[in-house]
Amino acid sequence: MSDNKNNDLIEQSNQDTLPNEERRKFFGKTAAIGLGAAVAPMSAAMFASMAQAKAAEAANSPFVHPGDLDEYYGFWSGGHSGEVRIMGLPSMRELMRIPVFNIDSATGWGLTNESKRVKGDSADVLAGDSHHPHMSMTDGRYNGKYVFINDKANSRVARIRCNVMKTDKMLTVPNVQAIHGLRVQKAPETKYVICNGEFEIPMDNNGKSTLEDVSTYRSLFNIIDAEKMEVAFQVMVDGNLDNTDADYDGKYFASTCYNSEMGMTLGEMITAERDHVVVFNLARCEAALKAGEFKTYNGNDVPVLDGRKGSELTRYIPVPKSPHGLNTSSDGKYFVANGKLSPTVSVIAINKLDDLFSDKIKPRDTIVAEPELGLGPLHTAFDNRGNAYTTLFLDSQIAKWNVEDAIKAYNGEKVNYIRQKLDVHYQPGHNHTSQGETRDADGKWLVSLCKFSKDRFLPVGPLRPENDQLIDISGDEMKLVHDGPTFAEPHDCIIVHRSKVKPQKLWTRDDPIFAETLAMAKKDGVDVMTQNKVIRDGNKVRVYMTSVAPNFGLTEFKVKLGDEVTMVVTNLDMVEDVTHGFCMTNHGVQMEIGPQATASITFIANKPGVQWYYCNWFCHALHMEMRGRMLVEA
Ligand code: CUK
Numbered sequence: 019m020s021d022n023k024n025n026d027l028i029e030q031s032n033q034d035t036l037p038n039e040e041r042r043k044f045f046g047k048t049a050a051i052g053l054g055a056a057v058a059p060m061s062a063a064m065f066a067s068m069a070q071a072k073a074a075e076a077a078n079s080p081f082v083h084p085g086d087l088d089e090y091y092g093f094w095s096g097g098h099s100g101e102v103r104i105m106g107l108p109s110m111r112e113l114m115r116i117p118v119f120n121i122d123s124a125t126g127w128g129l130t131n132e133s134k135r136v137k138g139d140s141a142d143v144l145a146g147d148s149h150h151p152h153m154s155m156t157d158g159r160y161n162g163k164y165v166f167i168n169d170k171a172n173s174r175v176a177r178i179r180c181n182v183m184k185t186d187k188m189l190t191v192p193n194v195q196a197i198h199g200l201r202v203q204k205a206p207e208t209k210y211v212i213c214n215g216e217f218e219i220p221m222d223n224n225g226k227s228t229l230e231d232v233s234t235y236r237s238l239f240n241i242i243d244a245e246k247m248e249v250a251f252q253v254m255v256d257g258n259l260d261n262t263d264a265d266y267d268g269k270y271f272a273s274t275c276y277n278s279e280m281g282m283t284l285g286e287m288i289t290a291e292r293d294h295v296v297v298f299n300l301a302r303c304e305a306a307l308k309a310g311e312f313k314t315y316n317g318n319d320v321p322v323l324d325g326r327k328g329s330e331l332t333r334y335i336p337v338p339k340s341p342h343g344l345n346t347s348s349d350g351k352y353f354v355a356n357g358k359l360s361p362t363v364s365v366i367a368i369n370k371l372d373d374l375f376s377d378k379i380k381p382r383d384t385i386v387a388e389p390e391l392g393l394g395p396l397h398t399a400f401d402n403r404g405n406a407y408t409t410l411f412l413d414s415q416i417a418k419w420n421v422e423d424a425i426k427a428y429n430g431e432k433v434n435y436i437r438q439k440l441d442v443h444y445q446p447g448h449n450h451t452s453q454g455e456t457r458d459a460d461g462k463w464l465v466s467l468c469k470f471s472k473d474r475f476l477p478v479g480p481l482r483p484e485n486d487q488l489i490d491i492s493g494d495e496m497k498l499v500h501d502g503p504t505f506a507e508p509h510d511c512i513i514v515h516r517s518k519v520k521p522q523k524l525w526t527r528d529d530p531i532f533a534e535t536l537a538m539a540k541k542d543g544v545d546v547m548t549q550n551k552v553i554r555d556g557n558k559v560r561v562y563m564t565s566v567a568p569n570f571g572l573t574e575f576k577v578k579l580g581d582e583v584t585m586v587v588t589n590l591d592m593v594e595d596v597t598h599g600f601c602m603t604n605h606g607v608q609m610e611i612g613p614q615a616t617a618s619i620t621f622i623a624n625k626p627g628v629q630w631y632y633c634n635w636f637c638h639a640l641h642m643e644m645r646g647r648m649l650v651e652a
């Protein structure tokens with residue numbers, strides 16, 4: 019174990035002992051006193067707990083005992099729940115939910131003014147379908163800054179800021195429908211987020227096209243500036259686009275296409291024996307953009323490059339049949355396209371792509387292996403020992419295979435590249451290895467996200483949970499060690515070592531998420547940290563209120579029937595884990611106010627009389643008493 023890890027453990031253990039310390043103050047009168055300096059000395063129990071955790075890591079044990087901390091953060095998509103979840107691995111405990119494209123009554127996500135600002139032009143869209151969470155990287159390694167996620171349902175991309183684990187940017191991508199595959203540029207850093215428009219639509223989708231003539235229908239590859247969260251440019255392709263990934267050199271992106279036929283019905287979409295992988299040449303795309311070689315559509319100014327067949331920006335590599343997942347091997351050598359309707363995966367050598375783009379070789383010459391693995395290969399993950407793990411949806415198995423042996427077999431040598439097939443329960447979609455999409459792949463854990471659980475859990479009615487299974491891959495054999503029920507629908511996940519992620523314990527007062535709210539307060543001449551004030555501005559009323567467990571700064575205020583009321587609540591508590599809530603009864607108004615945060619929510623006071631408001635996050639022994647009255651004068 020490196021010193022680095024050791025320090026990390028000590029820090030985490032310190033964190034672990036703080037709650038007791040706080041609880042004492044919490045029930046006293048000193049809740050508002052900061053605890054920043056309170057670092058408990060190491061106790062014998064803590065050393066014992068650390069030793070236990072170290073032993074567990076060494077033996078790759080899935081057991082994380084009460085009071086111990088997980089070694090990895092997992093970021094799970096919530097599928098059509100629209101959210102992202104943070105898991106602890108190997109315990110598989112759900113640690114937190116991050117609302118993104120959904121609305122959430124606990125935190126007020128989608129209800130508060132701050133979250134509506136983040137959602138921007140889609141603030142009124144209340145649903146979403148999140149698939150692919152991926153963390154920003156530097157030099158092919160997670161950098162702990164952001165997690166990006168797509169919304170297939172509403173063609174959006176969102177960004178989660180990992181220091182607070184909240185969604186901080188959201189973007190509706192124009193000119194496309196159904197943003198599906200999403201990954202990040204791995205190196206030299208995540209300048210771009212890459213994502214695919216899956217459904218083909220008329221390029222100018224203005225109601226003048228027909229259902230019969232599909233000649234103007236296109237799919238676009240999207241390159242998004244990761245810092246600005248704006249579309250940098252789009253690339254028009256032949257066929258549609260499904261999943262995508264990037265190389266480790268910052269040169270190429272690759273996407274699968276399952277509908278090269280441009281069929282509009284299922285039957286039409288699966289006629290061809292081969293579809294393709296499109297490879298995008300980033301330098302050439304950027305040069306074309308600079309040279310102004312683009313068009314715009316639908317009345318917006320997003321540049322669209324032409325990357326259809328014959329273009330210098332792309333190459334099309336034929337692969338069998340309706341491929342789905344696209345995964346870059348963690349050694350940076352290969353793109354692997356998963357055959358779905360073919361029992362094979364196609365292994366593309368990334369070091370042959372330069373020759374492909376200079377036309378020295380033909381597209382199929384980049385294929386160095388096409389191992390047959392089983393029925394319904396969807397996604398592939400990698401360890402640090404040259405092995406790949408492919409989900410077989412129809413066979414309900416994970417196939418472990420060796421990449422170099424598969425290449426030998428493709429070259430006619432008699433070698434068995436299959437290492438093991440493990441039954442999973444049931445019908446796996448994505449899988450992911452610990453840090454397996456980065457240079458830090460460590461070959462310890464594999465998660466299989468199974469779409470069906472059937473008989474694996476107590477029955478809970480016609481709707482069943484899915485089954486996220488944890489598999490120990492540290493030895494020669496894969497071993498299934500845990501079944502974990504999950505709610506719809508973790509399509510994809512990533513497993514990030516905890517040393518990469520450093521979340522804050524309190525909000526900082528200069529956080530951009532509530533900067534605009536503070537600017538409004540400043541305009542109203544209110545210092546939200548010290549003042550409680552009701553400001554009337556025509557029929558708009560702004561109520562500024564502090565909260566310190568167990569008190570709101572105002573226990574009563576008056577408005578008039580029909581007023582538009584904005585509540586601005588600031589949590590002055592400096593104590594970790596003391597979150598307050600604000601709920602106006604009978605108004606559908608709820609929100610979270612984290613320690614040192616300001617949050618706001620706006621509603622119409624359309625019910626005359628006395629309306630109680632209360633704190634709805636349990637914060638104190640006198641939490642029930644943390645309430646006040648709004649009088650709505652008729
Ligand atoms: S997709 Cu769901 S199993 Cu959206 Cu990545 Cu393959």
Ligand code: CUA
Pocket residue numbers: 567568597598599633634635636637638641642644
């Ligand atoms: Cu404040 Cu409950």
